[in-house]
Amino acid sequence: MRRSSSKKPGQAGSAAPANPSAADLLRTASSKATSKELERIDGLFSAYANGSSGLIDPEGIESLCADLEVDHTDVRILMLAWKMQAERQGYFTLDEWRRGLKSLRADTISKLKKALPELEKEVKRQPNFADFYAYAFRYCLTEEKQKSIDIESICELLDLVLGNQFRAQVDYFIEYLKAQNDYKVINMDQWTGFLRFCNEISFPDFSNYDPELAWPLVLDNFVDWMQAKQG
Template identity: 55%
Template sequence: MEVAGCSAGIFLMEEWRKGLKSMRVDSLDKLRKALPSLQQEMVSPYNFKDFYTFSFKYCLTEPRQKTLDLETACQMLSLVLGSRPHVASFLRFLQEQSEYKAMNLDQWSAFLRFCDEIKPDLRNYDESQAWPLLLDNYVEWAKKGMVTKS
């Protein structure tokens, strides 16, 4: 179901109807029956990436807002990414550091790619690749923590 142009907590009736129509849903019973396939559709990598981007944009509350405050970003990352590798430690990093106050869409998108591509022990992280500085700083922080635990 595609829902475009909505704000946090707000779905316009026109958008809702357009989404239901695209799913060929015209009753609560059909919606109930469609939900399992919709959930299944969301876990495919292609669709999940769209949902992940949507979840960032959904939390933007002002017309020209480009970033999410870290509290909101952390809550959404936890909600949307759950127990994927790096999520828990990245959230700890965001809470402990003091340099960043907000997260932009580039950082948000790169973190999903980071979770998908970088091994939990970070051994395949290549700092010469074009990762946002936020992720470079996270890796540096995480590696220090790994050394301390050893």
């Protein structure tokens, strides 16, 4: 006689629904909260985006800066672009905006404003600062195949990005760049070389500077210029 295949309630294979666990409830609540946060982030993007292009453009960034009560030339706006990993100077895409604001846990202007001081601290930590410094150069390349930046723009960028940390070195290097006639542009190797120079070389005596090492020639010339200036 064939045995019955029926199972008692509660046995394996029972179709009786299980009560949701605490972990399931937490996951559901977290998912809903994340969804709401993303909605607010997207809504904030729409408030500044150009309706035609679907991007936050320079005009939108100026409006954002006004609401954050910072100048559009404030280094923290460049730091915000770094956090978003924005690819095009003066423009934010929705994906870039989401990436940055989700990371900062900022879904309102008030939260974003409060996040800026912490963002500044984050950028100044190593190796974040080296990454930010290199990013600042790439962000200012306005054309796809562009490899270098003109001297006037480089001087402005140096002052913005590095001036607070290495005031004397930056001021003298800017003075040299504006006085010399050998270089019309600066490339990435020269740009990153100057950060290494500021971190490693004693200033203003240059006692540990060895021109035989792999320094960009522009820095050899800068040291020569400084030593001649010092007499």
